[in-house]
Amino acid sequence: MEIKKGIGVSPGVVISTAVVLDAEDLLIPRRSVPPEQAPAEIERLTAAITQANEDLARLRDRVTAEVGKEIGAIFDFHLGVLRDQSVIKQIRHEITTNSVTAEYATSVVMRKYANTLLQLNDKYLSDRVKDVYDIEKRLLRLLIGQKHEDLLHLSRDVVVIAHDLLPSQTAALNRQHVKGFATDVGGRTSHTAIVARAMGIPAVVGLGNITSEVSGGDTVIIDGARGVVIVNPDREQLEEHQEAGRKFDLMETELRQDAPLPAQTRDGHQVSLLANIEFPEDIDDSLLFGGEGIGLYRTEFLYLASEHEPSEEEHYSAYADALRRLEGRPLVIRTLDLGADKYTQAKAQNPERNPFLGDRSIRMCLHDIPMFKRQLRAIMRASTLGDVRVMFPMICTLLELRQAKMVLNDVMEELEDEGINFRRDIPVGMMVEVPSAALMAGQFAKEVNFFSIGTNDLIQYTLAVDRTNEKVAGLFCPAHPSVLALVRDVIRAGRRNGISVSICGEMAGDPLYTLLLLGLELNIFSMNAPDLPEVKKIIRSTTMEHARLVARRVMSFESERQVMHFLREETRKIIPEVF
Amino acid sequence: MQFVDVANQFSSRVTVYKGGDEPAEADGKSVMQMIILAATEGTPLKIEAEGDDAQQAVDKLAELVEDKFGEE
Secondary structure (H helix, E strand, O other): OEEEEEEEEOOOOOEEEEEEEEEOOOOOOOOOOOOOHHHHEEEEEHHHHHHHHHHHHHHHHHHHHHHHHHHHHHHHHHHHHHOOHHHHHHHHHHHHOOOOHHHHHHHHHHHHHHHHHHOOHHHHHHHHHHHHOOOOOOOOOOHHHHHHHHOOOOOEEEEEOOOOOHHHHHHHOOOEEEEEEEEEEOOOOOHHHHHHHHHOEEEEEOOOHHHHEEEEEEEEEEOOOEEEEEEEHHHHHHHHHHHHHHHHHHHHHHHOOOOOOOOOOOOOOOOOEEEEEEOOHHHHHHHHHHOOOOOEOOOOOOHHHOOOOOOHHHHHHHHHHHHHHHHOOEEEEEEEOOOOOOHHHHHHHOOOOHHOOOOOOHHHHHOOOOHHHHHHHHHHHHHHOOEEEEEEEOOHHHHHHHHHHHHHHHHHHHHHOOOOOOOOOOEEEEEEEEHHHHHHHHHHHOOOEEEEEEEEHHHHHHHHOOOOOOHHHOOOOOOHHHHHHHHHHHHHHHHHHOOOEEEEEHHHHHHHHHHHHHHOOEEEEEEHHHHHHHHHHHHHOOOHHHHHHHHHHOOOOOOHHHHHHHHHHHHHHHHHOOO | OOOHHHHHOOOOOOEEOOOEEEEOOOEEHHHHHHHHHOOOOOEEEEEEEOOOHHHHHHHHHHHHOHHHHHHO
């Protein structure tokens, strides 16, 4: 029974079985198991060895048949080691004596052998080191592979424990059965946090070394509001948390009942509440929670969830699906915003030294027009199926914006030549997330139909903070006066030029900032579905007069602390239970 | 490898001792131990077996080594 404290980034309480994601590195973190579990680990080891034997024997036979006996004999050493009783005994001994997992024991023992061989003064023998590593990898893949299989083909509810969660991993998760996350690293705005909130499941990050404290199969409690994870809880803790979970669910149900009510202040001012999604399926929850449409469709997951770049048809099919679910409500599609995350860096020929400021997002698209056009064609074709709007991310210069619009125009010409229908007057907007665009919002506003302020990245660039770096994540704060000034100015520039302005960053869904944003005359809020009820509640409980007063006060403050403290106080006055 | 395969055919325990500068011993049935023994050409070896078929084991294994594993 272990209590670990981290950063709670998505509220709720879940009690479930743990599935632990190991990185596919060769270095397996030391993971302890309770002594009673040693026999189970030995069983896993035996199963893996048996399988490895079968696989290798089959491989050897095939190679011998196809190429010859001498070549087939290469595998004899591998088979010999896998059948070597003294080796197997060593690994078993490691498991039982030190209470570790089968993969850790395998790794430890094989490396010990590898080291011994390296010391020998014989070339033939030290060459065998490669073989030893090979055998280690083969066994580890079988042992860990068991778990990777499990993650995609879950048949029961689990919580996922990992060092960190990559976009590619969350894209491939079974959303029905994953009920919570806990990671070693991360902060409030890391990827894990964003996905957990979007899925409406509890998550705690920044736990330090949760992956070495939990083994697959452990019972785990994740309390996302308090930022606590309990491994193998005792009966008392179980009961306490089940109760907390019940209360939380009740509160959620109540909030959901208000979903059909309009997002209107008490003095009759109406705003739009939209949702952010990654997959068309998310739309169902978005509507359930009271969203009036989709303010941000992050299309990256089309690229992340598969090995190849999505074809035009795959794009089209996703957009058509989304529009069908929306039944006429608006859908804002953001073009590919990928590049500066581990997924594409790992695959890059020449990894960039500073990917966040590098060839990503719209820049990448403008460097690869055929790829860009594939997505744009699909968007334009889908424009006849519903209220589609297209938005370009990370625009930093007017030239870039104009180039992107030109490519879009080209696509329209091509489609016209091909006799394919589309909406020529599709609204075209841009994300305002780079400080240069925010500072020149007045000029940009003349060339688009709408703005969407991407506060997550805007804050990162303005404060020069990497929101996923726990060491500095504390500096990342929407309440920073400089950020607020930019937001205010962008909204103003939009109004002056008669275009609509929304905020689709996390700030829009954070109840702490609702009063302020209302008071700054923001009319469109787009957020993760689970955040909708609370934001709507605040809007319905206040007046524009009050919100404007709050905003005026806030804009006079000098520090984030002042801002947040004041906002907390003011919000509590109208909704006491919100914090 | 051949040595180990042959050794594994017998039920007796087989131990191989290496003389020379760095004396060592190994379980004749373990591939890993045998290669770590690092007995390269010319190293004097003592083969010892214990069990029901001990004599056959030693005979067979000695023959194997003397035939130079059929490699010449």
